[in-house]
Amino acid sequence: MSDRSAMQTLKLIFWNKITALIFRIIVGGVFVYASIDKIIHPAQFADMVYNYRMLPYFVINFFAVILPWIELVIGLCLILGPFSDAASLVTGGLLAMFIVASIAALIRGLDINCGCFTMSPEGKKAGWSVIITNTVLISMLAQSFFFDLRRKRPREEGE
Amino acid sequence: MPNMKVFVKRLIVRSLCLVVIASGVGLIVNAVRTPGVDLFGFQPPKEKIVEASKKSEEAVVTVIKLAEALRLRTGQGVIFIDARKVAEYEAGHIPGAINIPSEGFDEAFPSNKQAILSAEKIVTYCSDVECDEAYELAEMLREELKRPILVFAGGIKEYQGKGPIEK
Numbered sequence: 001m002s003d004r005s006a007m008q009t010l011k012l013i014f015w016n017k018i019t020a021l022i023f024r025i026i027v028g029g030v031f032v033y034a035s036i037d038k039i040i041h042p043a044q045f046a047d048m049v050y051n052y053r054m055l056p057y058f059v060i061n062f063f064a065v066i067l068p069w070i071e072l073v074i075g076l077c078l079i080l081g082p083f084s085d086a087a088s089l090v091t092g093g094l095l096a097m098f099i100v101a102s103i104a105a106l107i108r109g110l111d112i113n114c115g116c117f118t119m120s121p122e123g124k125k126a127g128w129s130v131i132i133t134n135t136v137l138i139s140m141l142a143q144s145f146f147f148d149l150r151r152k153r154p155r156e157e158g159e
Numbered sequence: 160m161p162n163m164k165v166f167v168k169r170l171i172v173r174s175l176c177l178v179v180i181a182s183g184v185g186l187i188v189n190a191v192r193t194p195g196v197d198l199f200g201f202q203p204p205k206e207k208i209v210e211a212s213k214k215s216e217e218a219v220v221t222v223i224k225l226a227e228a229l230r231l232r233t234g235q236g237v238i239f240i241d242a243r244k245v246a247e248y249e250a251g252h253i254p255g256a257i258n259i260p261s262e263g264f265d266e267a268f269p270s271n272k273q274a275i276l277s278a279e280k281i282v283t284y285c286s287d288v289e290c291d292e293a294y295e296l297a298e299m300l301r302e303e304l305k306r307p308i309l310v311f312a313g314g315i316k317e318y319q320g321k322g323p324i325e326k
Contacts (some may be wrong), residue, residue, distance in 0.1 A: 024241035042189065042196045045202055053289065060201040069185030070178055077177065 020147040023140035027091060030137060031071045034117050038068035041119045048115030052101050052126070053108070070094070077125025088145040095134045097143070102130045205294035212298070218305050220297045227284065228311040229322055242292035243285050243315070253318060254325040255285070261292040264299050275276035275304070282309045287316035
């Protein structure tokens with residue numbers, strides 16, 4: 001198979017509305033799932049946020065209360081469709097923030113749970129696996145966002 | 160191009176709306192649920208441990224400073240317990256201190272129980288003022304022994320240069 005046809009096959013697989021939809025639903029599903037335990041246990045989630053040693057004390061509880069609900073709402077928007085472009089932007093911002101927090105934890109040698117999906121002490125550690133997972137999610141999100149954007153453009157230009 | 164500008168503007172406004180609505184829902188739910196979280200009154204886990212221990216009359220977790228730690232180190236009947244990981248303990252610790260990593264309490268405690276019981280005062284410490292292990296260990300010891308526990312908050316970082324180090 002030539003390089004050109006391989007590129008075309010890849011484009012066929014990754015640049016179509018089914019893939020965009022699947023990617024959007026996967027990222028949305030991850031965010032909805034990630035929000036549930038945090039909504040149920042906000043105080044424990046606040047302790048996890050504190051472990052990153054990035055926020056001043058007076059902000060931690062406020063952040064721990066609102067973040068899971070933002071995750072839930074944008075997750076539902078990504079799955080169901082309405083405001084999916086805005087939800088993608090917020091999701092991308094959050095994923096970038098999680099990556100920065102994980103890198104900061106790695107650099108500072110913090111051996112802490114990431115607080116990603118469960119508030120249990122046996123949860124996933126903040127580190128490379130979180131960074132890689134979030135990078136993959138951002139890539140999937142970027143694909144669905146730009147694909148949807150390109151599909152919408154002719155309609156909006158015609159308005 | 161003007162269309163793009165309008166689109167980006169709309170996108171940002173929609174994104175902010177989503178964040179504000181979701182935050183609002185979160186704040187309302189927190190206000191309604193019992194017990195809700197005190198929005199601006201976060202207490203670190205170690206402070207919670209010290210605070211909670213005050214409810215127990217005979218077994219309190221008390222934080223001590225460097226001067227007190229140095230005085231106790233040269234005193235009689237005092238045991239220092241290093242709550243850090245084994246490798247960190249082996250790299251350098253307060254002379255005479257034993258090692259019970261807070262994460263490996265169940266494995267390390269039984270073999271050191273007798274030495275701890277025979278001491279009049281028990282002092283735990285970890286790496287620095289930011290670490291929590293000394294507090295977690297103090298809480299476990301307090302529950303196990305029903306005795307007051309002292310936590311040297313500054314840890315090995317504050318101690319270094321002020322007293323000898325054993326390897």
